[in-house]
Each structure stands twice: as C-alpha cells, then as structure tokens.
Amino acid sequence: METVKTEGVILRSMKHSESSRILTVFTEAQGKISLMAKGIRKGKGRSPADPFSYMNLVYSYKSSRDIQVLTQIELVDAFMGIRENMDKMRSAFAVCELTLRTIETQDSHPALFAILVETLQALNKTTGSPHNYFWRYGLRLIQEIGFGLDFNSCQSCGKEFTMEGGSFRFSFANGGLICGNCQDKSESLVSLRGESVRLLQYLNSGGIERAGRLKPSSPAVKEIDGLLLGFLNYHVEGMKGLKTAELFKY
Ligand SMILES: [Zn+2]
Missing domain, CATH: 2.40.50.140 (Nucleic acid-binding proteins)
Known part of the structure; x- marks a missing residue:
C-alpha cells in the first residue's frame, strides 16, 4: 500500500x-x-x-x-465561470467525457493533465467561443495518445497545401489532409471547407490565449465535430461517439 x-x-x-x-x-x-x-x-x-x-x-x-x-x-x-454558462458547461462535460473514454486506466499523462487544467481555466474566463476549447483539447489529446494530426501537407505525397481552392479532404486512416492527386488511392475521406481547415491548423498548433476568438460558421462547427469524433471512433476501440456531443446545438 x-x-x-x-x-x-x-x-x-x-x-x-x-x-x-x-x-x-x-x-x-x-x-x-x-x-x-x-x-x-x-x-x-x-x-x-x-x-x-x-x-x-x-x-x-x-x-x-x-x-x-x-x-x-x-x-x-x-470553475464557477463554467458552471454559470450552459455553452461552457457543454464543452467542459465533453472534455471530461473525451478523457474518460479515450485514456486507459492508470496510464500516466502529465502533459495532457496540464492541458486539461489549462483548458478548464481558459474556458472559465473566456468571453469567446467555448466550443473551440473542446476542439483544441481534442486535438491535443489525439497528439498525446499517439496520433498527431496534420493539416498542412498531403499525408500521401507530402505536398504542402496552399489555402487557395475550396475543397479539402481529410483521411481518418492517415490522420491528415489528402491532396487532389492522391484522393483516388485513399479511403475513408471526409470533406472540409477552407474555413474548417484554417481553424483546425490554428487550434492544432497555436496557443490557447486566442483560441476562443475564432468564430466558426455553423457548417464549420458540424464539420469539425464530425472530423474529431469520426477520427476517434475510427481509431479508439469502443469509442462510439460522445454522449455529451448530443447536447451540442448547431
Ligand atoms: Zn498528395
């Protein structure tokens, strides 16, 4: 003992x-x-x-x-600032459920713990979009469990993306974007608009201070939720969505 x-x-x-x-x-x-x-x-x-x-x-x-x-x-x-705001509450519950469902018991992740605390502290005081903090945490969690996502270059041929052109495809299997030349060879692709890609790029590698300032359109919110939860369902055994995600309003 x-x-x-x-x-x-x-x-x-x-x-x-x-x-x-x-x-x-x-x-x-x-x-x-x-x-x-x-x-x-x-x-x-x-x-x-x-x-x-x-x-x-x-x-x-x-x-x-x-x-x-x-x-x-x-x-x-x-975190009373979260408990007094329904949108912040939804994001905080989703962050907890995501951790509960993806992290193995007694598997130490001190870096992710620090990100969890930082996320709740930022959510507690933000006047920006609470949902962005859930996404940022989800992206960091995915990095911590060993699948870093890449929104900057093609995961098949390595070509860097320019933000011109409207349509992007994300591969669940490869954990990143696939360019037009490589799309035929890839399975399980989902479409993303440029707005979603820019937001994901920022949240995947940017600091937490400005995370709440970005205001996504409602189609982008649906796309990013679909991408994160779809990716986790694809890679994490027994994941099958988040109950708290059903509370999100679009
Ligand atoms: Zn390519």
Missing part, C-alpha cells in the same frame, strides 16, 4: 451508497483512476466533487485493487 498525493480533475462522480461516491479522476500522478469517496453526500448545493472540479487529493493505492480509497480531498477550483 502506498499513499499518493496528487492534483486531479474529476471526470465522473457516481453515487455508490447514501454516503459514498465513486469518483473517476484524471490525476497528474497516475492518470485516470477510480476512487471510493466516503462521506461525500450530494446535498442541495453543488458538491465540490462534481465533474471538472480541480482538486488536491490524497488516496491509498494498492495495485491489486480497481478502486482506490480516497482519504483527503480539497477543492482547488470549481
């Missing part, structure tokens, strides 16, 4: 009994982990142990157990 002290973001909180809950937490130290939390009652107000709350945690860890035992929990940030 070992005592683990770490920061974590709650991904899911499920009632176990009248006075206990099972928390699924993305921790800095050990990645995604399940914790038995005794004495946390869901009262009338918001519990600090709700999804996307950022906590300091202490738990006792035994490798033979699937669920570890939480001994201390302290709120770092409940």
Whole structure:
C-alpha cells in the first residue's frame, strides 16, 4: 500500500451508497483512476466533487485493487465561470467525457493533465467561443495518445497545401489532409471547407490565449465535430461517439 498525493480533475462522480461516491479522476500522478469517496453526500448545493472540479487529493493505492480509497480531498477550483454558462458547461462535460473514454486506466499523462487544467481555466474566463476549447483539447489529446494530426501537407505525397481552392479532404486512416492527386488511392475521406481547415491548423498548433476568438460558421462547427469524433471512433476501440456531443446545438 502506498499513499499518493496528487492534483486531479474529476471526470465522473457516481453515487455508490447514501454516503459514498465513486469518483473517476484524471490525476497528474497516475492518470485516470477510480476512487471510493466516503462521506461525500450530494446535498442541495453543488458538491465540490462534481465533474471538472480541480482538486488536491490524497488516496491509498494498492495495485491489486480497481478502486482506490480516497482519504483527503480539497477543492482547488470549481470553475464557477463554467458552471454559470450552459455553452461552457457543454464543452467542459465533453472534455471530461473525451478523457474518460479515450485514456486507459492508470496510464500516466502529465502533459495532457496540464492541458486539461489549462483548458478548464481558459474556458472559465473566456468571453469567446467555448466550443473551440473542446476542439483544441481534442486535438491535443489525439497528439498525446499517439496520433498527431496534420493539416498542412498531403499525408500521401507530402505536398504542402496552399489555402487557395475550396475543397479539402481529410483521411481518418492517415490522420491528415489528402491532396487532389492522391484522393483516388485513399479511403475513408471526409470533406472540409477552407474555413474548417484554417481553424483546425490554428487550434492544432497555436496557443490557447486566442483560441476562443475564432468564430466558426455553423457548417464549420458540424464539420469539425464530425472530423474529431469520426477520427476517434475510427481509431479508439469502443469509442462510439460522445454522449455529451448530443447536447451540442448547431
Ligand atoms: Zn498528395
């Protein structure tokens, strides 16, 4: 048995009994982990142990157990700026569900943990488009699990794209754009408009500060959601979409 002290973001909180809950937490130290939390009652107000709350945690860890035992929990940030805005809430829940569905249990990803915290902090205070933060997080998560996407050059012949010309094709199999000359050889292509490609280029490699300022048209929103979720469904076993994505309005 070992005592683990770490920061974590709650991904899911499920009632176990009248006075206990099972928390699924993305921790800095050990990645995604399940914790038995005794004495946390869901009262009338918001519990600090709700999804996307950022906590300091202490738990006792035994490798033979699937669920570890939480001994201390302290709120770092409940992100009230997110909880007061429905669009921000949808993006934050989608970010949590994406992490829950794609990251293996006890597979440590400290860089992704930092990106998760940075994303929630930015979402908390943004006055821009909340959905963009979900996309940016999704693109970074895809990089972290080993499939970096490329929106700058053809994934078949390597030719660099110019932004002239209206139609782009993205390949789920190759994780990037395919040029006109190579399209016949490629399978599972989806079409993207230039606007979506520019936004994806920016969110895939740009800083978080300006991520919310870009205001996509509603066809671009549909295309980018379709691309990210389609890519994950194609590559991550058992993914099959996100429940929270059904909440997105177009
Ligand atoms: Zn090509």
